[in-house]
Amino acid sequence: MKKIGFVGGISWTSTLDYYKYLNQGINEKLGGLNSAECIINSLNFSDIQNKGWTNSFDLIFGACKNLVSSNVDAIVLCANTAHLFADKIQSKIDIPIIHIGEATAIEIKKEKLNKVGLLGTKFTMEMDFYRNKLKEYNIETIIPSEKKDVEEIQDIVKNELGKGFVTKESKKKFIGYANGLIERGAQGIILGCTEIPMLIGQEDFKLPVFDTTKIHVESIINFALDIEKPVANNV
Template sequence: MKKIGLVGGISWTSTLDYYKYINEGVNEALGGLHSAEIILYSLNFADIQDKGWLNSFDLLLKASKELEKSNVDGIALCANTAHLFTDEIQKKINIPIISIITAAAQEVNSRKIDKIGLLGTKFTMEMDFYRKKLNEHQIEVLIPETLSDIERIHYIVKEELGKGIIKESSKKEFVKFSEDLIQKGAQGIVLGCTEIPLLISEKDFNSTPVFDTTKIHVQAILDFILDEN
């Protein structure tokens, strides 16, 4: 079993899920008292917020390099927005980064879907780093049309879910945002923020596939660490 390095704390609420799901997956696969060999570098999310995501490359690179020094076999950035810098970080380290976007794209492809609605932080929805990777897998991306909706989604993610605050009213809003995208032609909804699955899931919709990027990323991590090659 390979050793995995996690860049977490972005935010701590979703990092908890990563730790739980990875260990559950290893134990299910190997049985007994087996659990994952994990080294976690948990960032102070306030530092990211103070600098802003666009200026946080050095923080993420430092965390990745420290994990590399710890002799992990691969790294996972435990946030969708952090993948803004995946390509740049990969060029500066000598171990693989397991990409949440690539894993999500492969899962969408496996469901024979070519148009999805994307919910995430303002950066994930508006910038092209996420959309470009999905487009490379022949997946068209729809996002909410109005700036007010985008900013509302970002606020809930940052000020509520990132602090572990779950509100029924916010859940109803996210269901409405998703339904709007479905009406515009989205065949599935990608929860492009690792906190959003704390609020909504596929159970909240009748027949539309909902892609939980946290669980999808965890499965890619499990495939990596359990692969004997």
């Protein structure tokens, strides 16, 4: 089994899910008392919030270097937004980063979709690093069109979900954001923040919902156990 290095704490609530899903998945594949071989470098999320995501490369890269020095076989960034730095970090280390955007794109193409709605942090929604990864697979991505909605999503993710708080009011709002994207032609919805599945999931919609945390973990399991991943047709 290959050893996985997690950059966690971004936030700790979603890192818990990564650890749980990974160990459950490994045990389902191997049975007995098998569990994952992994190391978690858990950051203080407050440090990133104080610096701002766009100024946090050194924090994320430092965690990656710590994990590389611990002889892990691959790096996992436990947040969609952290993939802002994925390509730059990959150019500086010799082991693979298991990319959440690529794993998600492969799942979307398996469903034969070409236009999806994206809900995530304002950085993931507004910057091009995530959309461009999906574009490599000829997937068009749309986000809420109203700036106030983007800001409200960011506030809920940061000040509620990031602290482990889940409310019915926020769930209702997120269903509304998703339905707005569906009305604009989205064939599926990406839960592009690893905390959002705390609020909404496939059970809330008829169209496909892509839980990026679970999709990412499945890709990690495949790597750890040398299971060949499916090849997506980019057309």
